[in-house]
Amino acid sequence: MEETTSYPPVEPSNFDLIVVGTGLPEAILAAAASAAGKSVLHLDPNPSYGSHYASLPLQEFTSYIESHSSQSSSNLPIPQSDTDSGFTRVPLTTQPLYSSVEITSYSSEPLEQSRKFNIDLSGPRVLLCADAMIDLILKSEVNQYMEFKNIDGSFISDGEGNLESVPDSRSAIFKDRKLSFTEKNQLMRFFKLVQGHLEAAAAADGGESSESKSISEQDLESPFVEFLSKMGLSAKLKSIVLYAIAMAEYDQENGDVCRSVLKTKYGIDRLALYHSSIGRFPNAPGAMIYPIYGQGELPQAFSRRAAVKGCIYVLRMPVNSLLMDKASGSYKGVCLASEQELFSHKLILAPSFVVQSPLPHSSPDAHDFGSRNTTEKLARSICISKHSLKLDVTAIHVLQLSSNVAVCPSGMFLTYLSAICEDDVQGKKLLHAAINVLFHVPVSGSSGNNNFAEDQSETGDAKPALLWSVLYTQELAKFQDVLDNIIHTPMPDGSPYYHDLLGATEKIFQELYSGEEFFPKSTSSEEGAAQELED
Structure with a gap:
């Protein structure tokens, strides 16, 4: 006889906003709405916070990826379509957001220490010290729930697989022994030109005159790679600026594969953000920081902030259907797995949820609300080794972490691609090409979670031996469906930073509550919060 799951009743039953899923955008929106004085109910069918932005132990990570993949997708139970209460129940189902999951193990050691890992579902990702996300962390005071550590270095391949430091400041340029005298002069002149342009732009915004020379509008609208060539930068320096600092996502010099050309004006903005991040906090001399225990600490921190402001949280609570008014077809509320009906003015859904069509009063050929609306995907990989990387690949974002930030056992390294x-x-x-360049991959390995290769010994190779890896592709949703009072949040994007994701989240908040301030300033000063972040 099957055991029935018992769900506690949720009280009250009416809210301004119901949020389903505890990913980072959902957590930020719940916290922002709570700070604006709205009554918020935050639900998640999972037993922990974070959804697709969580940091999980190794075995839980693989279980999550596999359970949300196309190979083993499952829908929530579909209830009766109609009720006697004047509402139509529209089924809420889930869609697979990962595919082609490939897990390979060469040693049993990582799985034996599974609980010591905190693996990001959205990696590789870091925070720039001057990014809008850091400003929001300080403004909302969620920094009191988190700790960060400085990213020790940024590196780029020299084209032959050799790792070289990124000369991202004047002092770094002078100290770099691998740059020729000519290259140092080229890079210094370029950074000086950019600084002058930014000073001139700032002066113009303030209605003042400046002796600094601005970059022409024609150049600002041109491809950044062409502007760098015009400035006389060598191929090596162009790679450093484009891929290690501006973080361009495509090969900017190959028009056949470049689907997003980075304009000069946006490249300059990225350089400005990067340079303003260097040394912002005394305890983080570099441009980037990373949260201890993983990126999953971010949605948890914003959820805590929302709870302080009155948001109600219920985990392990599936939502079976939406309640739509029979007469008007407008959204009214949700029906939980417990059959309890809850009501709200607005609804936010995580990207894994799909509202089945046709909806009341919609056209018969309407697509399922929340279904995937982009042809692009994001290939991700996570590798575990016992030694630090000696090589790098420029075309792929790579982030290596150690036990220093409490994401893996001591003596192991976690690498995201x-x-x-x-x-x-x-x-x-x-990703396979990158892994073969980065790691020594043993000839024999086992896919899945059994028959692990034992006694993996390090070779004389300069590359670290691979102990365990996973490769998978993730769906990308770059814009959100908006239907009546229901809004979908985005999936983790391909950027290593949070700027675009936060911008999309703030845009959703304005869709929900036009005219409301996105996280009103609290009574405590930002300087005090910044001091806590540094400590």
Whole structure:
């Protein structure tokens, strides 16, 4: 006889906003709405916070990826379509957001220490010290729930697989022994030109005159790679600026594969953000920081902030259907797995949820609300080794972490890789090529979670031996469906930073509550919060 799950009743039953899913955008929106005085109910069918932005132990990570993949997708139970209460119940189901999951193990050691890992579902990702996300963390005071550590270095391949430091400041340029005297002069002149342009732009915004020379509008609208060539930068320096600092996502010099050309004006903005991040906090001399225990601490921190402001949280609570008014077809509320009906003015859904069509009063050929609306994908990989990387690949974002930030056992390293791709085949081809450059991959390995290769010994190779890896592709949703009072949040994007994701989240908040301030300033000063972040 099957055991029935018992769900506690939720009280009250009426809210301004119901949020389903505890990913980072959902957590930020719940916290912002709560700070604006709205009554918020935050639900998640999962037993922990974070959804697709969580940081999980190794075995839980693989279980999550596999359970949300196309190979083993499952829908929530579909209830009766109509009720006697004047509402139509529209089924809420889930869609697979990962595909082509490939898990390979060469040693039993990582799985034996599974609980010591905190693996990001949205990696590789870091925070720039001057990014809008850091400003929001300080403004909302969620920094009191988190700790950060400085990213020790940024590196780029020299084209032959050799790792070189990124000369991202004047002092770094002078100290770099691998740059020729000519290259140092070229890079210094370029950074000086950019600084002058930014000073001139700031003066113009303030209605003042400046002796600094601005970059012409024609150049600002041109491809950044062409502007760098015009400035006389060598191929090596262009790679440093484009891929290590501006973080361009495509090969900017190959028009056949470049699907997003980075304009000079946006490249300059990225350089400005990067340079303003260097040394912002005394305890973080570099440009980037990373949260201790993983990126999953961010949605948890914003959820805590929302709870302080009165938001009600219920985990392990599936939502079976939406309640739509029979007469008007407008959204009214949700029906939980417990059959309890809850009501709200607005609804936010995580990207894994799909509202089945046709909706009341919609056209018969309407697509399912929340279904995937982009052809791009994001190939991701996570590798575990016992030694630090000696090599790097420029075309793919790579982030290596150690036990210093409490994401893996002492003596092991966690490496994230990602690349935007057109399909699963291209994505895996890119990542396999990168892994073969970065790591010594044993000849024999086992796919899945059994029959692990034992006694993996380090070779004389300069590359670290691979102990365990996973490759998978993730769906990308770059814009959100908006239907009546229901809004979908975005999936983690391909950027290593949070700027675009936060911008999309703030835009959703304005859709929900036009004219409301996105996180009103609290009574405590930002300087005090910044001091806590530094400590």
